[in-house]
Amino acid sequence: MRSLLLAGSRSAWLQRQATNRRFVKLAVRRFMPGETLDEALVATGELNRHGIAVTLTNLGENLRDRAEADAVLAHYRLTLDKIRDAKLHAEVSVKPTQLGLDIDRALCIEHTRALAEAARIHGSRLWIDMEGSAYTEATIGLYRTLRETHANVGVCLQAYLRRTRADLESLLPLGPAIRIVKGAYAEPPEIAFPDKRDVDENYHWMAERLWSAEARAKGAWATLGTHDTLLIGKLEGTALRLDVPASGYEYALLFGIQRGEQLRLVKAGRNVRVLISYGAHWFPWYMRRLAERPANLLFVAKSMFSG
Numbered sequence: 510m511r512s513l514l515l516a517g518s519r520s521a522w523l524q525r526q527a528t529n530r531r532f533v534k535l536a537v538r539r540f541m542p543g544e545t546l547d548e549a550l551v552a553t554g555e556l557n558r559h560g561i562a563v564t565l566t567n568l569g570e571n572l573r574d575r576a577e578a579d580a581v582l583a584h585y586r587l588t589l590d591k592i593r594d595a596k597l598h599a600e601v602s603v604k605p606t607q608l609g610l611d612i613d614r615a616l617c618i619e620h621t622r623a624l625a626e627a628a629r630i631h632g633s634r635l636w637i638d639m640e641g642s643a644y645t646e647a648t649i650g651l652y653r654t655l656r657e658t659h660a661n662v663g664v665c666l667q668a669y670l671r672r673t674r675a676d677l678e679s680l681l682p683l684g685p686a687i688r689i690v691k692g693a694y695a696e697p698p699e700i701a702f703p704d705k706r707d708v709d710e711n712y713h714w715m716a717e718r719l720w721s722a723e724a725r726a727k728g729a730w731a732t733l734g735t736h737d738t739l740l741i742g743k744l745e746g747t748a749l750r751l752d753v754p755a756s757g758y759e760y761a762l763l764f765g766i767q768r769g770e771q772l773r774l775v776k777a778g779r780n781v782r783v784l785i786s787y788g789a790h791w792f793p794w795y796m797r798r799l800a801e802r803p804a805n806l807l808f809v810a811k812s813m814f815s816g
């Protein structure tokens with residue numbers, strides 16, 4: 510089912526069918542407060558009132574047109590201004606292919622650097638999402654390039670990739686800010702561990718490395734992007750064993766997923782962040798959310814009958 514849904518995420522035909530159906534839009538609302546930035550900002554304020562920080566991301570990927578990539582840059586600049594004006598506790602996270610990586614690598618670097626600078630002026634961190642494995646090398650290269658001028662940049666690394674241990678080791682001397690996730694794309698077994706146990710073990714190993722005394726001395730930061738409560742329990746034990754204070758890391762969850770766990774972590778005194786996605790180009794992203802938990806298809810079915 511996971512492979513089917515991930516294959517579906519790349520189907521233009523399915524995208525046309527799904528995005529025109531009201532009941533699909535209704536089901537998407539479970540994971541997205543709305544398509545507009547303003548709706549995302551309202552949800553941000555609400556989460557902030559519960560002590561939860563936010564990461565905002567405007568959906569879209571694999572742009573082929575320079576003008577579109579320029580518009581994304583302008584959109585995120587506006588987003589940072591609106592975050593500042595409304596005094597919200599929020600950062601932004603961008604996809605390299607949304608900022609022109611498929612068009613021209615130099616353009617992507619230029620756009621991402623401009624956003625890193627805008628984020629620096631606003632006193633926040635710019636996050637770089639990790640996309641499919643065809644982009645891993647370029648994304649890590651982008652992160653390295655940006656770190657030459659900006660310390661306020663973080664990058665996502667995927668625990669399911671076999672290469673990730675080596676990537677993390679190579680980045681540690683920079684004192685990197687890393688968002689650890691399991692990984693959301695369809696990857697063959699030569700590239701990604703097919704077994705959940707290996708992925709979870711790798712995830713835990715990555716957190717341990719970022720929490721090592723040498724990495725922390727260099728300023729390394731771990732954002733733990735997961736909804737896996739068993740894994741969270743294990744990470745908590747490790748943080749305690751390694752004497753990592755609660756202020757020294759954060760959990761990040763997706764909007765609408767494991768809300769009870771989000772609040773429980775806040776109550777337990779942990780830094781919690783929720784990633785809010787918004788925008789009209791939600792189809793491939795939504796299919797990845799369904800693939801993570803095919804039971805979510807039930808929400809689509811329910812919306813069909815209630816909508």
Ligand SMILES: Cc1cc2nc3c(=O)[nH]c(=O)nc-3n(C[C@H](O)[C@H](O)[C@H](O)COP(=O)(O)OP(=O)(O)OC[C@H]3O[C@@H](n4cnc5c(N)ncnc54)[C@H](O)[C@@H]3O)c2cc1C
Pocket residue numbers: 637638639640665667688690691692693694734735736737738761762763766767783784797798799801802805
């Ligand atoms: C803040 C954040 C940023 C992310 N950024 C990226 C990125 O840049 N690149 C990338 O490849 N991936 C990204 N992801 C997605 C990530 O790779 C996983 O696909 C996703 O988090 C599911 O893995 P899990 O750690 O929650 O564990 P799983 O083992 O997949 O899930 C554990 C439990 O969490 C719950 N759960 C998980 N997913 C869902 C869902 N969709 N709906 C309902 N319940 C669910 C279920 O109860 C499940 O049993 C991000 C995730 C988060 C939270």
